Amino acid sequence: MLTLHTADFLVTGPGAAPVPGGAVLVEGDRIAGVGPYEALAERYPHARTRRWPGLLTPGLAVRGAEELLERTYYPDDPYEVAELGVDPITGAEALAALGLTEARWGNSARRATQKLLSRGVVAVSGRLRVPAVRTAVSRSGLALLPGATAAPDAGTAVPAPSLDPFAGRAAAAEAFHGPLERGGPARFAAFDVPDLDALLARGATTCVATVIGGRLLHRRR
Structure with missing residues (x-):
């Protein structure tokens, strides 16, 4: 049609x-x-x-798939927010305390992909190593792009990975x-x-x- x-x-x-x-x-x-x-x-x-x-x-495209999807946990609403809160959880110590399995990482990535789709995102860049996370991205329809290989110039600030595709951008069209x-x-x-x-x-x-x-x-x- x-x-x-x-x-x-x-x-x-x-x-x-x-x-x-x-x-x-x-x-x-x-x-x-x-x-x-x-x-x-x-x-x-x-x-x-x-x-x-x-x-x-x-x-739009976002950068830093590894940080967004494999080093950030998105609590399940409503089942986990009473205990964990609504904000994404980062940091090695905090993540280790959750005792996350691969299946939970996959479910977290699925929730993250829905957040990305709701922001007009169609692609993420980076290298994903957790099979369940790769599967979640593939099933969402998002394209997985190779991460940048060129090192930033000395003194150049590298923006932290964000669900916001405009983070660190000077113009919307850059995304x-x-x-x-x-x-x-x-x-x-x-x-x-x-x-x-x-x-x-x-x-x-x-x-x-x-x-x-x-x-x-x-x-x-």
């Missing part, structure tokens, strides 16, 4: 001018067209339409994972903000929809 995703503005990639009333046409797991909604709707009258407020952009173009993978997100400056200022929790492989994997109710 053909699906048209449209928003107030479409940004297809870094440096691209916003397209008012732009749309992405999805067929299967690929992008079948990009451009003004009216033109695409006229050419494909039988396509289903999904309308989103604000901006439609490429999906984009690939452009939106015909024939490319259908992975993008919609944010309820008027422009990229507002997206960076208000953050990725303004996400209202995340699409990966043509599937709507997150939708704010």
Whole structure:
């Protein structure tokens, strides 16, 4: 089935001018067209339409998969929060006290991937060593990208891994994972903000929809 995703503005990639009333046409797991909604709707009258407020952009990527998913534990709500609280748990001593099994690490990673999807994230970078965590990422639909191999310049501050894809970024477009173009993978997100400056200022929790492989994997109710 053909699906048209449209928003107030479409940004297809870094440096691209916003397209008012732009749309992405999805067929299967690929992008079948990009451009003004009216033109695409006229050419494909039988396509289903999904309308989103604000901006439609490429999906986002976060760095530091190891820290986020294998060295941070996300308590299970509501079963563990009374004892552990709602905040993610880090630090070797605190994690050791939990006596975590591989299965619990996998469940924690599954909860983390849902948080990432709700922020418009479609990819994480890094090297994962725990099989259950790798499985959780794979099943979530998130792409696992190789971690950066180049060492940072001396004196350059390296931002701590964060669920926020804009952490340490000077511009929202720096977090984009690939452009939106015909024939490319259908992975993008919609944010309820008027422009990229507002997206960076208000953050990725303004996400209202995340699409990966043509599937709507997150939708704010």
